[in-house]
Every structure is written in C-alpha cells, then in structure tokens.
Amino acid sequence: MTAKGERTRESIIDASYALFAKKGFKQVTMKDVCDVTNMSRGGLYSHFSSTSQLFEALLEKMTERSETDIQEATGKGASALSILVESFASLEEETGHPEDSLSIAMLEYAQTVDAHVMEQLNRIGAEKWKKLIRYGIKRGEFKAVDVDEIVNLILYSYQGVRMWSMVSPMKPEVYHSITENIKRQLIGETR
Amino acid sequence: MTAKGERTRESIIDASYALFAKKGFKQVTMKDVCDVTNMSRGGLYSHFSSTSQLFEALLEKMTERSETDIQEATGKGASALSILVESFASLEEETGHPEDSLSIAMLEYAQTVDAHVMEQLNRIGAEKWKKLIRYGIKRGEFKAVDVDEIVNLILYSYQGVRMWSMVSPMKPEVYHSITENIKRQLIGETR
C-alpha cells in the first residue's frame, strides 16, 4: 500500500463516520459510501471487502483517538474532578447532536455481527475511567471508593444517556442529576 | 375480520416478538416470520403490509399490556416504594435475558422509520412513573420532589441499563447503585 492508497483509505473511513452515525450499521450500503466519497463501488472494495470491515476500521480509529484523552490531562496534573465534569459536559454537548454518535450503529453491529466489540469497547472505556478515579483518589480529591463499582455506574449512565438521547431530546437537568449523583459518591455530599 | 382472522393476527404478533428481540428491527424479514408462524408470505401480507406495520402492532400490544401494571398495584393500596423496588427487580430479571427485550429493535425502528415512536413510548412510560411518584408523595412515603426531574432520571437510567445490558453483562451492584440513588432522592438519605 502506497501513500495514495493509505490516504484514500483514511478518507473513506472519515467520510463514512457521518453515514454510520446517521443511519446505523446495517442501513449503510457501499452505494452510500460511494456517494460521500465520490468513488466507485469497485474502488471501495479494493480497500474494504465489506461494510463490516469498514465499520471495524472506523471503530479502531475512534478508540485509538480516545485512548490518549484522559492520559494527556492527568499527565499535566489537572484536577480529577474537573476532568470528570468536563467529560460530562462534552457528553451533553455531543448528545445535543445525536447524529454525531455511533452508539446505535455499535449496538446493531454487536447484535448482528459480533457482540464482542461492545465488551471490548466497554473494557477500554472502563480502563480510562478507572485511571482517572485512582488518580483522583491518589490526589486526595476523591474518597476511597470502590473503583470498579463507581466506574460501572459512570459507564452505564454515560452510555445509557448517550443512546437514549439519540431518539428523544434530553433536558439539561438530567445530565446534572447524573453528574451530581456521581460527584456525591466520589467526594461526599455536595448539597 | 372474523374470529379466525383475529386469532392468526394475534398469533403472528406473538410469534414475531422473539424475532424482533433477537434480531433487531431491520434484520427481520417476512421470510423469518413465515418460519415461526408456518404461514406463506402471501398469507402474512393479508394481515400486515410490511414488517414495519407488524412491529408497530407489536409495540401497541406491549404498551397496552403495561398500561395497567402500576395502576393495578396502586389501586390495591400497595406501598409506592415496594412497587418501585419491584419494578427495578424485574428490570434486573429482564436484563438477565436480553434476548427478551425490544430495546434495540425500537432504537433501530426510531432511527430508520419513525423517530416519533420512541418519544411516544417515552411519554407513556413517564406518565406511569409520574403517577407512582405522586401516589407515593400523597401517601407520605416520598419527599415532595420535583416529579418531572426524578421521572427523567428514573426513565433514562432504566432504559439506559436495559439497552446496555443487551450487549454486555451487568453486575448486580449496578442495579443496586441506581436503585439506591433513586431511593435516596425520593425518601432522603438511606445510609
């Protein structure tokens, strides 16, 4: 694979993001990808042998990108709480534009192709949060909570809200209620 | 429509439940429905003109059934808290068998056919919960909370957990953490 090949491969992945976010997984066809990339189906097939492979490549690219996020912030010595709050703020921002989320596509993919992908992504997400919580405890910001338990709570609320928001608008109160609940468990009563 | 017609119509709906729960929405074909009903496609089409219509009929039947649930319990003067707790216990039971849930099919349907259905079901669910909370407040079991806000929290946690559990196993702690959180908001500190 030469420079040109690699470039188009990346551009196909990038262009298909919006497609999967808008239509889910099974509803995206190679024809759709053609339209957003201005390529022929034949051309596409020399990069990805199916929409499944394309979607897998997209997920891989996404996870790679998010891997570094929290690591960077903690590396600079930022406050754990502020990282947490910002993270939820960006969720609120994101779910205001549900057409930017791959959640439903991922659920569909898990259900119809390979259920493992969700567990895998779940585990990756959990590790990220665990690091942050431990970092917060070490800095004395958070109580000595049960890290696994609180991470589960964060993860499920976070993802649940994200998925739900795709089909029904969320009120800001809901985000705040969830954030407050988590903060309460991490740093004690906040009222 | 005669007796026989009505009976087969119902049996088609009943038989298709497992199909939608297992495969989602778009992945269910009339051929699939044939297999579980032992009918021909032609025969099916004289009852439902598409899988969308079949799915809509299924949703309608489900909501009708759940409509009466809480109403019955409150009618008998049961404790609001026990109804709430039982409701979450049954969620835990249900999500232990994710193949019994229509959540992903509903998300898919909302995304590809008609987003309104989710809002509608959401509203129906919300009404049910609101009644219960108001009932609990009237009986003095619950604090005079903001009903809308707490119902949002319940609804989103509830649905979020349900959806997420379909692709990744949930630990019991998570259910309890969520239930405790809601109880805390409803009846004050429980620790």
Next chain:
DNA sequence: ATATAAATCGACACAGGTGTCGAAAAGGAG
C-alpha cells in the same frame, strides 16, 4: 348443506443489494 365471504397460498415481476473481474487510468521509482 350450501352459498358467500374470508383467509391463505405460490408464482410473478421487480428493486436493490452484494462481491468479482478484466480493462483502463493514475502514481511513483529510476
């Protein structure tokens, strides 16, 4: 029992997707 209406079947034409392949075009090393 029989006439009439309803329900069911199976074949049909069609639409839209898939994956493949040889030919053509574009890229890149010397």
Next chain:
DNA sequence: CTCCTTTTCGACACCTGTGTCGATTTATAT
C-alpha cells in the same frame, strides 16, 4: 520520460428481499 505497480472503474452474475394477484382452500352464517 517510461515502465511497472497500484488504484480505480464499470459491467457482470447473483442473491435476497419486496409487494401483488389470481387461484384455491377454509370458515361461517343461514
């Protein structure tokens, strides 16, 4: 520039789904 490799194209055969329709079977009222 030019030759070889890589990328891209568009047509091909195929599959699986759809929705329709006349013919046939099955219910049901009288």
